[in-house]
Amino acid sequence: MQPGRRTVAGTLLAGLGTVLQVPEEGLGLVVAGRTDAGVHATGQVAHVDLPPDRWAALPGRSDLAPAQALLRRLAGVLPGDVRVHRAAPAPAGFDARFSALRRRYAYRVCDDPAGVPPLRRHDVLAHRRPLDVAAMDAAAGRLVGLHDFAAFCKRRDGATTVRTLLEYGWTRDADGFAVARVVADAFCHSMVRALVGALLAVGDGRRPPAWPAEVLAGRVRDPGAAVVGPQGLTLVEVVYPDDALLAERAAQARAVRTLPAGG
Amino acid sequence: MQPGRRTVAGTLLAGLGTVLQVPEEGLGLVVAGRTDAGVHATGQVAHVDLPPDRWAALPGRSDLAPAQALLRRLAGVLPGDVRVHRAAPAPAGFDARFSALRRRYAYRVCDDPAGVPPLRRHDVLAHRRPLDVAAMDAAAGRLVGLHDFAAFCKRRDGATTVRTLLEYGWTRDADGFAVARVVADAFCHSMVRALVGALLAVGDGRRPPAWPAEVLAGRVRDPGAAVVGPQGLTLVEVVYPDDALLAERAAQARAVRTLPAGG
Numbered sequence: 001m002q003p004g005r006r007t008v009a010g011t012l013l014a015g016l017g018t019v020l021q022v023p024e025e026g027l028g029l030v031v032a033g034r035t036d037a038g039v040h041a042t043g044q045v046a047h048v049d050l051p052p053d054r055w056a057a058l059p060g061r062s063d064l065a066p067a068q069a070l071l072r073r074l075a076g077v078l079p080g081d082v083r084v085h086r087a088a089p090a091p092a093g094f095d096a097r098f099s100a101l102r103r104r105y106a107y108r109v110c111d112d113p114a115g116v117p118p119l120r121r122h123d124v125l126a127h128r129r130p131l132d133v134a135a136m137d138a139a140a141g142r143l144v145g146l147h148d149f150a151a152f153c154k155r156r157d158g159a160t161t162v163r164t165l166l167e168y169g170w171t172r173d174a175d176g177f178a179v180a181r182v183v184a185d186a187f188c189h190s191m192v193r194a195l196v197g198a199l200l201a202v203g204d205g206r207r208p209p210a211w212p213a214e215v216l217a218g219r220v221r222d223p224g225a226a227v228v229g230p231q232g233l234t235l236v237e238v239v240y241p242d243d244a245l246l247a248e249r250a251a252q253a254r255a256v257r258t259l260p261a262g263g
Numbered sequence: 264m265q266p267g268r269r270t271v272a273g274t275l276l277a278g279l280g281t282v283l284q285v286p287e288e289g290l291g292l293v294v295a296g297r298t299d300a301g302v303h304a305t306g307q308v309a310h311v312d313l314p315p316d317r318w319a320a321l322p323g324r325s326d327l328a329p330a331q332a333l334l335r336r337l338a339g340v341l342p343g344d345v346r347v348h349r350a351a352p353a354p355a356g357f358d359a360r361f362s363a364l365r366r367r368y369a370y371r372v373c374d375d376p377a378g379v380p381p382l383r384r385h386d387v388l389a390h391r392r393p394l395d396v397a398a399m400d401a402a403a404g405r406l407v408g409l410h411d412f413a414a415f416c417k418r419r420d421g422a423t424t425v426r427t428l429l430e431y432g433w434t435r436d437a438d439g440f441a442v443a444r445v446v447a448d449a450f451c452h453s454m455v456r457a458l459v460g461a462l463l464a465v466g467d468g469r470r471p472p473a474w475p476a477e478v479l480a481g482r483v484r485d486p487g488a489a490v491v492g493p494q495g496l497t498l499v500e501v502v503y504p505d506d507a508l509l510a511e512r513a514a515q516a517r518a519v520r521t522l523p524a525g526g
Binding site for chain 2: 040042068071072074075078080081082083084085086112113114115116117118119121122123
């Protein structure tokens with residue numbers, strides 16, 4: 001939510017308020033991952049708090065299940081750039097943000113000298129130099145693990161930049177785009193886009209393959225690791241533990257992350 | 264080209280004029296298939312006429328081939344919604360429009376009750392009722408062949424509506440969309456979109472599978488065969504004969520198509 005600006009959260013809340021006939025501020029919307037302007041999400045997860053009778057009342061006189069009725073009504077009121085693909089009552093202890101075990105992002109880059117195919121220009125970054133994806137993949141692998149990612153994060157007072165990068169790899173997809181797969185328990189602000197910028201410098205030969213790991217070890221931002229544009233980035237998946245572990249995971253994640261001694 | 268309106272042809276000509284330093288009106292742009300506003304083309308083909316020295320001069324002081332130099336410069340001057348993916352000197356007798364043997368279109372429809380995924384909303388039509396793609400495919404097959412497609416064409420004085428529909432089939436793609444594959448030697452105006460509209464009526468059960476063939480046989484437009492929106496339609500491929508047959512094919516296609524006696 002950003003006062004005075006159109007956001008996904010604000011648009012979704014307005015739609016939910018209309019369909020559920022509940023005041024928006026009473027819904028308590030919580031999302032798994034915030035997305036900067038221009039970033040996409042195909043696997044975003046959110047939760048809201050409803051009076052139980054609202055859920056049961058959704059089908060009205062139809063023979064649809066409440067979840068189906070909600071999806072159909074939301075499809076009718078939401079604009080074309082915000083869709084809700086699934087809905088369900090949340091299990092006890094579920095928190096869209098804090099119960100999440102990990103988030104997976106994709107970042108797509110087109111290095112065709114002719115430019116990005118027009119229908120993909122909103123979710124693929126154009127890069128003018130050819131990319132060596134195998135070199136990028138090898139260099140990205142060296143960043144995986146529990147580290148202080150200060151070199152790839154916007155500083156925020158009092159916030160830790162320690163994260164566990166679970167996967168970071170580069171491949172070429174069927175469309176010929178270079179695609180990053182980035183998985184972590186959580187990310188700090190602009191982290192994925194800085195991790196991509198650093199690897200583009202390796203891919204087009206401006207920097208050697210060992211350079212991103214050196215930048216990481218330095219723990220200070222390096223101007224060579226540019227934060228790339230938002231349009232290539234998509235939040236693809238949010239993974240949660242089994243229902244029995246949801247509350248425990250949420251309590252754990254709420255605790256401040258700190259770098260273990262010797263980590 | 265449409266005076267006072269932004270078109271793909273006008274945008275492309277302006278870019279070519281800039282890069283080639285030739286007056287636009289001297290380029291004689293000819294395209295394989297006109298596309299209505301909102302229709303896409305991933306496989307469009309066009310030709311222009313250049314003084315031979317312009318082609319040879321394209322690399323300037325670079326060591327690029329002329330075609331590569333042209334692609335790079337066009338990528339720099341064209342807006343993001345118009346791209347040129349390949350360029351080559353045309354063989355003798357080549358005419359982008361009249362040498363073409365056949366055109367292939369795709370039409371994509373999303374029948375998910377949640378609506379079209381946002382990143383695909385510009386090239387996929389939303390349909391609110393679930394579609395029986397197998398029934399659509401069977402009914403579409405009955406329209407294949409040499410016919411007078413007046414029932415699916417906008418009338419134009421003096422223009423024949425006789426065409427050979429070479430392929431018309433429906434499948435579901437990996438994204439879950441219903442996709443039409445439509446191939447013909449040539450199409451009359453709005454023909455593909457009317458052929459799609461008729462089959463959507465079969466797919467969602469409003470009409471029986473035999474109905475589109477009955478509409479075709481009637482040779483008059485039927486309000487039940489609505490012309491669907493442009494956004495789902497993409498010109499995917501234009502096929503040409505071997506170089507030796509290009510001029511012959513062009514002469515043949517320039518001749519008015521007429522329905523053979525008993526056809």
